[in-house]
Amino acid sequence: MSLLETAAILLAGVAAGSINAVVGSGTLITFPTLLAFGVPPVTANVSNNVGLFPGSLSAAWGYRRELAGQRRRVLRLGVASLLGGTVGAVLLLVLPEDAFATIVPVLVLLGVVLVVVQPAVSRRVAARRASRGPGAAARDGAAWVWPAVLATGVYGGYFGAAQGVLLMGVLGIGVEEGLQRLNAVKNVLAGTVNGVAAVVFVAVADVDWRIVAVIAVGAVVGGQLGAHLGRRLPPLLLRAVIVAVGTTAFVVLVLG
Template sequence: MNLLQVSLLLAAGLLGGGLNAVAGGGSLITYPTLMAVGVPPLYANATNGIAVAPAYAAAAFGSRENLRPQKRRMLQLIPTALVASVCGALLLLNTPHSVFEAIVPFLVLAATVLMAIGPWVNRKVTALNGGRDLHPAALHAGVFAGCLYGSYFNAALGLILMAVIAMGVSEKLARVGALKNFCTMLVGVVTCVMYGVWAEVDWLAIGVLVPATFLGGYLGARVFQKIPERPLRIAIVVYGLVLSAILLVRSF
């Protein structure tokens, strides 16, 4: 890996970490950058999954005050999140390279659409639960689906989990976010172990991205917070649409 490639990864990590601190969607920056520096799509996905995992753990640790009041719910979700994450990782490990390259444009497009409609979905699902918790099975089903997706393709994982958790429980946004952070941490643990052992990943790229995303998250919390979220989200959506179109053209 040359100096230009390392510089691109550093910039992607800083920007991706900053975006995650405000609007989410950081993987829409880091994942294509990994491909741009020469990591094949399937390996780039596994590499990205490991690279973002430490930031998930940090977010969960930072949310511990809002996790304590829902300790029982949190513990009950552990088996669901772990089993779903293992299933998603196994699915990725058994996906042929040609198949993954064919579906990547659609996965990026799906993540981009989620970025666009995420706030609207969160408002709607929060209103739909009518101020009461749904049956626990509904929450577990939503978390299972979200963690399955997240361990297979990480982009927009936080948005998915925020929506399904907000639909299943009647809690203030901070507690919903804390539970989301806890579940993403579990996804990160599973992907680190399974992809680190069985997938071919670029450890040098991981070594560059991990500190960059951490620093980006810290700076984003301080600097990006001063920028209105809406323009940032629009910019990410436009970027994601262009990227998915480019990937789709390249797949033919």
Template sequence: MELWRELVVGFAGLWAGTINTIVGSGSLVTFPVLVALGYAPVNSIISNAMGLVAGGFSGAWGYRREARSVPKTMLKLLPASLLGGILGAFLLLHLPESVFGYVAPVLIAIAVLLVIFQPRLARWVRERQAGEPLRPEHADEQKLPLLVYVLVFLIGVYGGYFTAAQGILLMAVLGIFFHGSLQQSNAIKVILSLVVNLVAAASYLLFAFDRINWPVVALIAVGSLIGGFIGAKVGRKLSPLLLRGFIVVLGIVALVNMIAKLVN
């Protein structure tokens, strides 16, 4: 790789690790960058997911205090994310690459829309929770409805197949059904997303080793590892508008790029 390409990929990993910890959708930074640099879409998803595992660990470490306050909820939801991630990775590796070429633009469009409407969704969640007593110290005793497990499983499938914006989807589900604090929901989101990425990464190592671009994985891993710490420590001070704007622009670029390839 040329130096400028390495710097671009490394910075994309740093940015993705930061925003993954804060709101999710970091893959909408790294995936478009990799595709724009000429990497095959499926190979980009594989290398990207493996690299972002490091950022997931640093983000989870940053939210360890909040995670320790909801261990029962975490353990109840982990199997759903685990099984969903396995199925999603299986679909990515076994469906024809042409299928991904058609599905990816739709998923990118959905992810971009989620990023755009995330503030409105967050506002709705806060308004809904305002009428209910938020007791973070008792949140772990809550009995979650079956629908939550189904939705977390489906988000895991989505994350194992595409990875982008699964954090936003998880925050939406937790905001509606989980009556803890937003910080507790964020901690759960970070760890469940990490589990999905870990499962996907293990699947790629076992069944798609030849499709992994290790220099890209290393650059994204280093960048996202640092970004995860930044997101947990100081990321909340960054302008949400700037973060979302950057993600939306990159997502639209990726969308136009992939549609152009389909048309041609």
């Protein structure tokens, strides 16, 4: 990699780590960046996943105060994320590369749509919770939350863009808890998916370790920035950047 490529990927890693800690969808920053520098789609996805994993740990550590008292919930839902992430990673490796090239533009577009509609979804979740009053959802989650987290894990292990948004939608509707504390759980669950997928990819896939190292450094820094400063950043600006990059990636993937 040239110095320019290294710098661009490092900055993308910082942005992705920050966005993943606060919103999710950091893959919509790093994945298109790798594609822009000519990295093959599957290699880009695999290397990106492995590189972002340390950033997930960084974000989870940054939200450790919000995790207090949630050990049972994290362990229970973590099993679903572990199983789902494993299935998703295996699917990525088993399905033909042509299938990935066909599916990824759809997933990118889905991620963009999820980022766009997330504020409206969050408002509806808050209003619905307020109208139902305390006790409307089980403290450990409604019955459908576990399989929904499992399905989100499959998606995250396969690609992962907007995995955090999906998780927040599931947790926000199905678990009676403050959104900031749920965001802390989201970081752990997303990190679990990224971690198990990373183990699978390292064992059997074509990982570009130079890319991994650069993204990992950026994502760790970004995870801390997102955890400490993300709540003060204008959400509209973050969302606009994600949508712009994601839309560009969709166009490039479809036309390329």
